[in-house]
Amino acid sequence: MGRDQRISLLAEFFRQLGEVALLSSRTFRNLFKRPWEKKIFLQQLEEIGVRTLPVISLTAAFGGLVFALQTYIGFHRYIGPGSEAYGGPIISLGLTKELIPILVGLMAAGRVGSSMAAEIGTMKITEQVDALFTLGADPNRYLVVPRTVAAFLMLPCLTLFGDIIGIICGLIYNVVVMGVNGTVYLRNTLLYLELWDVLTGVLKAGVFGVIIAVIGCWQGLKAEGGAEGVGRATTRTVVIASISILISNFFLSKFLPGNLSL
Amino acid sequence: MIRIIDVHKSFGPKKVLNGVNLEIRTGETMVIIGQSGSGKSVLLKLLIGIMKPDRGEINVDGMNITALRGDELLRATRRFGMLFQAAALFDSMTVAQNVAFGLERYTDLGPDGIRTRVADCLAKVGLSGIEGLMPHELSGGMKKRVGLARAIAYRPEIILYDEPSTGIDPIRADAINELIILLKKEMTVTSVVITHDMVSSYKVADRIALLYEGRIVEIGTPEAIKNSANAVVQQFIHGRAQGPITNW
Numbered sequence: 001m002g003r004d005q006r007i008s009l010l011a012e013f014f015r016q017l018g019e020v021a022l023l024s025s026r027t028f029r030n031l032f033k034r035p036w037e038k039k040i041f042l043q044q045l046e047e048i049g050v051r052t053l054p055v056i057s058l059t060a061a062f063g064g065l066v067f068a069l070q071t072y073i074g075f076h077r078y079i080g081p082g083s084e085a086y087g088g089p090i091i092s093l094g095l096t097k098e099l100i101p102i103l104v105g106l107m108a109a110g111r112v113g114s115s116m117a118a119e120i121g122t123m124k125i126t127e128q129v130d131a132l133f134t135l136g137a138d139p140n141r142y143l144v145v146p147r148t149v150a151a152f153l154m155l156p157c158l159t160l161f162g163d164i165i166g167i168i169c170g171l172i173y174n175v176v177v178m179g180v181n182g183t184v185y186l187r188n189t190l191l192y193l194e195l196w197d198v199l200t201g202v203l204k205a206g207v208f209g210v211i212i213a214v215i216g217c218w219q220g221l222k223a224e225g226g227a228e229g230v231g232r233a234t235t236r237t238v239v240i241a242s243i244s245i246l247i248s249n250f251f252l253s254k255f256l257p258g259n260l261s262l
Numbered sequence: 263m264i265r266i267i268d269v270h271k272s273f274g275p276k277k278v279l280n281g282v283n284l285e286i287r288t289g290e291t292m293v294i295i296g297q298s299g300s301g302k303s304v305l306l307k308l309l310i311g312i313m314k315p316d317r318g319e320i321n322v323d324g325m326n327i328t329a330l331r332g333d334e335l336l337r338a339t340r341r342f343g344m345l346f347q348a349a350a351l352f353d354s355m356t357v358a359q360n361v362a363f364g365l366e367r368y369t370d371l372g373p374d375g376i377r378t379r380v381a382d383c384l385a386k387v388g389l390s391g392i393e394g395l396m397p398h399e400l401s402g403g404m405k406k407r408v409g410l411a412r413a414i415a416y417r418p419e420i421i422l423y424d425e426p427s428t429g430i431d432p433i434r435a436d437a438i439n440e441l442i443i444l445l446k447k448e449m450t451v452t453s454v455v456i457t458h459d460m461v462s463s464y465k466v467a468d469r470i471a472l473l474y475e476g477r478i479v480e481i482g483t484p485e486a487i488k489n490s491a492n493a494v495v496q497q498f499i500h501g502r503a504q505g506p507i508t509n510w
Contacts, residue, residue: 033333035367127350130312134344135412136367138336 023140023218027148030141037137037146044150048112048209049157055111056158057165059103060095064166067091067099068173072180084174085184089192091170096193100162101201102249105208108155109241113216116147117237120220121230129221139221148213155209156202163198196259204252208245215241263288264309264420264452269318270476271304278304279315280476288323291446291453293463295498296473297507302456303347305473306422309454310342311335322420340368343413343451347425349405351397351412357384358393361412368416383411387441403434410438414445421445423455427462435462442466460499464488472498474507 001009071087079086120143123129129139167189174180216237223233264286271279278301286292296302307313309320311327320327322341330338343364351360361380365371371379384390387407397405406426413421423442427435439462446453457463463470464484471481472495480487480495487495497505 123352126348126353127346128352130307131344131346131350131352133312133336134310134339134342135364136336136339137363138333 019222020214020218023144023221024214026140027144027214030138030145031149033141035141037142040142041146041150044146045154047115048108048147048150049154052108052111052154052158053161055107056104056162059107060100060162060165061169063099063103063162064091064095064169065173067094067166068170071170072174072178084178084180086188087174087180088171088185088189091174092167092189092193093197095166095170096163096198096201098201098249098253100166101159101204101208102245104155104159104162104205105212105245105249106242108151108158108208109212109245110238112151113212113237113241114234116213116216117219117223117233118230120217121223121233124221124223125226125229143221144213144217147217148210151209151213152206153209155205155212159202159205160198163201194259196257200252200256203256204249207248207252211244211248212241215244263321263323264454265319265321266305266309267319267321269305269308269315269320271301271308271313271315277476279308282318282473282476282478284471284478284481286452286454288452289446289450290468291442291455291466293455293457293467293470294473294478295458295460295463295470297498298458300473301476302458302473303424306344306424306454306456310339310344310422340416341419342422343416343418343420344422345406345409345413345424345426347428349397349409351400351405351408353397355397356393357389357395357397357400357408360397360408361415364412364416379415380411383415384408386414386444387411388437403430403437406430406434406438407441410441414449417449418451420452420454423453423457425457425459426455427457427459432461435459436465438462439465460501474498 068087068091071091072084075084075087120129123143129143132139132142171182171185171189174185175182219233219237219240223229266282266284269279269282270277282305284292294302294305304313308315309327311330315328318328322338325338327335327338352363355363358380361383362376365376365379380393381390384392387410389404389407389411392400392404397408400408426438426442430438442453442455443466445451453466455462455466467484469481469483470487471478472487473479474494480490480492482490487499490496493506497507
């Protein structure tokens, strides 16, 4: 790759970053302006929350099961038989702080982000976004704000739900399937899992929600060139949102305090 | 009076409008003709503020549309109604919700008032009783008429028509032409029609302007356009493959 090519790639990256920053700041400013699109907001709560619930349940259940499976093997092999009951806090901590928020984020990027990009992209290429403007509705206030707020609120709810499913499935695997002492497992889990651990994951999920909605809407609003353009916007949304979630998760884990007293 | 003053617009290296100057009088129907891709639709979008020109000014009764931003611009669009080329109906809403969309934002009408106005507008375009249908259940011509009902529902002063007769059969196209004439008479609106259909142009226009190479090269009454000595105008209005536009 030549020097000119590298410079133009870098320029393109910063141009796109600028577009996202502009859209985000406009969305933030519009949060405080009227009219509030209540109907769209409620529809999005249902779309992002209720309709994503089955996928999240399944993902969280198998996430919890596989995490419990590996933790059991780890304790059994390295500490010794009988120590598996001490895996409860590790499973719960790993699930609530990292695994469930990330799984929820990635699943939502695939299901919700792509549907936002496809819906808004189709509206863009069929001039429905222009029609909104001519009929007195600011496209950002009508399309982006309700989706962003709904995603910001619903991803933490989905994460909390996923936490419960994951922890229960972890417990079922260890106690019911592998015969670990249930009392010790549960006591350890409740003793060492802190509220802040759960809140950290919930907070991360809120950030992921904003990332998914902003990227989905941004890609939808810049879609062009017919069905192919909508397809491209959808794919890009899933890829960019997933990568952004993984990167931001590292920084959030790094900079959020380990516990509330710190 | 709408004044388009030295408007330029480019998309990347492609210069679409290259110094457009045009005056549209209050209450007249101005038809802008030109080849596909000549920038007619761009000109309409600049007029209503969907796009911003790179240079130049668009003035509507002394108000500079190009200088308006945000909510100010959104308020100014209240004066405009627009019929889009493919109608641009909101496909997640019923016909009634589509027609009521602007009414809910631009007027103080209550639910009953909105319902009555929606029924009136649909009757005006000859589509009474289809309030509950979804856009995918309508034919191309019906979609255009619902789009027109939506554009006139809040009684704008200026109506912009983007290719009103494209994609529909000649009889439906003529019905749309009749509607444009009827609306002009009943609502005394200023109309700007973008088209390359000369039959429609002659029927609805008070004046016709030809957009060519990013500029208005000829403007006049339908009669004056028919008798124009400009070879570009003659090639376009007669739809000849040979002439100065195609360099044959």
